[in-house]
Amino acid sequence: MNKLLLLPKLSIMGIRRNGASYFPYILAGSFSVFVFFVFSSILANDIMLTLPRSSYALLLMRVGQVLLGLILLPFIVYTNSFLIKRRKKELGLYSILGLDKKHMAVMMLWESIIIFGAVMILGIVFGLAFSKLMFLLLLNLSSLPVSASFGFSSVAFYQTFLYFLAAYGINLVMNIIRVFRTNPNDLLKSPKKGDREPKHLWLTALSGLALLGVGYNIAITSKLDSSIFLNFLLAVSLVIIGTHQFFKAGLLAFLKVLKRNRRIYYSKSNFVTISGMLHRMKKSASSLSNICIFSTMTIITLLCTLSVWLGSDGMQDFQFPYDATVNLNAAGFRNRDGLNEKLLELADSANVKITDRIEYTLQKLRTTRKENVFTVQDPESHYYDRETIRLILLDEYNAMENTNATLGDNEILIYSTGADLGFDHVILGTETYYVRKELDSAAFARKAANNTYGREIYMVVSSIDVMDKLRTAFGSTADNDRMLTISFNLEGQENDKDSYAKSVRAWCEPQPGYISVINGTGGRRDTRTMNGGLLFIGIFFSIIFAMCLILIMYYKQITEGYDDRNNFDIMQKVGMSDEEVRGTIRKQILMVFYSPLVIAFLHTMAGFNMTAGMLNALQLFDTGLIIRCGLIVAGLFTLLYGFSYSFTSRTYYRIVKQMRTDVTAERRIA
C-alpha cells in the first residue's frame, strides 16, 4: 500500500479502535468548541454594542470568554495525556512492526488533524445552529429587548479556530514528545506497574491537611473587603494543592494505618478491600483530585447561579427601594414648589401615578470612627476607619414613618443598613449623644445584617439646631451642604415609569443645586441585565465543569475496568465466589468514587462564607436563600454525580465482562 495513505489510515484505525475513549473525547471537544464559539459570536456581534444597557452583559461575556479559555486548555491537554498513555502498547506494536518514530509522528499529526477537524466541524455546526438561540436566551435572561437580527462574524470563527488550533497543537507536540521519548520495549510492556507511593507519604499527607486547613481558615474567616479577591484566590489555590496532596497521600496514609493493624487487615472482609483501595488510590490520585475540584467548582457555580436567579428580586429591591429618587442640594435648590408641580405634571403626561412619597433632609458628617467615638475625619486615617454619618431630622423621620417619636437635644435614633451597632451612646466630636433606640427598619433605606461593604449609618437628631451644630463641628465645607431627598414609587407601565424618571432627570439637571435623579426602574433593569449575564455564564460554566467531571470519571472507570479484569479472575480461582468478588470490587469503587464527592461538599461548606460574601457584594443578602440554594444544588449534584457514576460504571462492567463472557457462556451450556 502507498505509504502516504497508510499513515492516515492507521490514524483513523487508531481512533476507531480506541473509540470507547476517543468518541467521548471528540464529543467533549466539540462541546467546548460550541460553547467557545457561542461566546465569541455573541461578543463579536455588533448588535450587542447597539443594544441599550448591554454593557454589563457584554463585560460579563468578555470575562466569561477569558475564563472559558483558561479552563478549557488544561482540560483538553489533560484528557489527551490520559488517552495517549493508554495507547502505549499499540504504539509499541507499530514500532516493532517497523514504523519508525518519524512515521509515528506523522501518524500523530494525522490523528490530530482528524480529531481537530471533527471537533471543529461538529462544534461550529452546532454553534451555527444554536448560537442565535443562545443569544436570544442571553437577551431573555438579561431582559434586554429581543432582537431578531443576529449575524455571524468572521471574528468568531477566527477566534475559535485559533484557540483550538493552539490547544490541539499543544496536544500534538506532547504526543510527539511522548513517541520520541519512549523506546519500543517500554511501549510494549503492559502498563501494570502501579504508580509508586509518594516518597514522603506522611509529610505529603500532613502538608495536604495543613494546606486544606489554612485554605479553609482563610475562606471561613475572611471578611468582605478589598482583599477578598486576593484571599479568594489564595484560599482556592491552597485548597486545590491541598486536595491533590490529600488524595495523593492522605487517604493512602490512612489505609496504611489500617493495613499495619494485622487483626484488621488480615480479615476476610477487609483484606481485599484495603489493598484494592490502596492500589486504586495510588493509581487514581490525580483523577480523584480533579473530580473533586471540578465537583466543587460545579457546586459553587450552580449555587451562585441559582442564588442570583432566585435572589434577583431581593437584590433589586435592596439597591433600589424606590422607583425614583431626586437628590438636591438643600441650600442651592430654591424651586421646591416648582419641582413638586413639575413632578405631578410630568407624571400626568407620562401616565404614571406617584405613591409612597417620602422627603427628608440629609446632613452628611465625614468622620473617623473608633468604636462609638466619631471624630473629625483625619485624612491620614485608614479608609477602613472612615465613616460617613447621615443625619436626619426627627420631624421628617416621624412624617416618613408615621410615628411620633420624641428626642431630647442630646438623644438620637440610630439606624445602620448593615449589622446593628449596639451602642447605648455615641460621641460625636466632643458631645455625647444617647441612643434612644436602634431602628430595625426605615422607609428610606433597606437593612441587611450581612451588608458590610456598603453599610451606611443614619442618625435621627431632634432638631435642625443639633444638625447645624454637628455640621459646624465636623467642618462646613461646600460638599457638606445638606441634601434634600425625595423618593417615591410609581404606578403604571414599566416603560412609562422609566421614561418618567428620565424626564424628571431632564427637568432637574439644569436647575441650580441639582445632584442626581436615581431611576429605580431603570436601575433594577440594569441589575436584571447583569444577573441575566451572570446566569447565562453560570449555566454554561456549570455544564462545562460537569462535562469535565463526567469525562474524567468515565476515563477513570475505563482504566479501572482494564485493571480489574484480571483480578476478577484470579480472585475467583484462588477461592472467592463470584458474588464475593463482585461485592468487594463494587465496595472499593463506591468508596473510591464517592470520596471526591464528600470532600467536595466539605470544600463547599468551607467556601460557603466566601461565596456568600461575594454574593453580598452583588447586594444579595438573603443568607437563608443562599443556604436553601446550597441544599438544592447539593441534592441535584449528588443526583448528577450518582447518575454519571452509574452511567460510567456500565462501561466498567462491560469491560470486565468482556473477559468473563467465555466462562459464563460455558456455564450456560453446562
Add this chain to the structure above:
Amino acid sequence: MQYIEIKERKNTMTLLEVNNVKKVYSTRLGGNKVQALNGVTFSVEKGEYVAIMGESGSGKTTLLNILASIDRATSGQVLLEGRDLAAIRQSELAAFRRDNLGFVFQDFNLLDNFTIQDNIFLPLVLAGRPPEEMKQRLEPLARKLGIEDILQKYPYEVSGGEKQRTATARALITNPKIVLADEPTGSLDSKASSRLLKLFAEISKEGQTILMVTHSINAASHAGRVLFIKDGCVFHQIYRGNAANEEMYAMITDALTIIQTGGMKNE
C-alpha cells in the same frame, strides 16, 4: 483408536477419580458441537505426581478446568476423596476450591495490589485464619521455596521464577489435597524452569499430590506418571518406576513419536 485401560493399581488410597468424563461445547444457537473430552477415565493416588501431556487442542486444559471445578463435565464423574464435584452447590464451590485445591498457573495469576506475602496469604485470609497461624505456615514454606527475601515486594518487582514460586507457595499454604498446575514452566526460562521442577519433585517426595498439565517433555519427565491425551481421550500412559529423569525423558519422547505416527495411521 487405541485405548489403554489401566488395570494395575498400587496399594494406596485413591484420591481423585475421573470416570468417563465427556465435555461437549456447542455454539450459543446449539448448531455446531465440539467434543472437547470424549470419555476420560483415570485415577490419581494420594501422593502421586502425575503429568498430563497433549498437544494444543487435545482437551487437557478443559480437563484441568473440570478437575478444578471451574468448569463442569457434560457427562461422567469426577470424585475427589469420593466426593462428586458435580454435586457441590455453586455457592460452595469457591470455598471447596479454597480448602481442597491449590493452583499454579502458567501466567502466575498474582494480584498486583498485594505484596508477595499477602498474595500467599490470600487463600488463608479468605478462609478466616488468624494472622499468627498464617505467619507460622509461611515461614518454612518461604524458606523451602527461596522467597524469604522478597516477601515485602510487589509482583511487578520480582522475576518470573520468583513469581511462580510465589504462586506455588500460595497453592501449598492451605495444605491442599491436590495441587493442580497448568503449564507451570510455560512462562519461565530454562534455569527458572528446572529450579521450579526440582521444587515440585521435592514437594512430591514430601507426600503432596500434584497433577500437572504440560506439553514440555522436560517438565513431564520429572513426574511419577505421565498420561497422554489425544482427541479428548487418555491415549497412553507411562509409569516412571525407578527410571531416572533422563530415561523418563526418552520414554516420553518415544511415546510421543508413537502417538503422532500411530494417530496418523488411525485417521
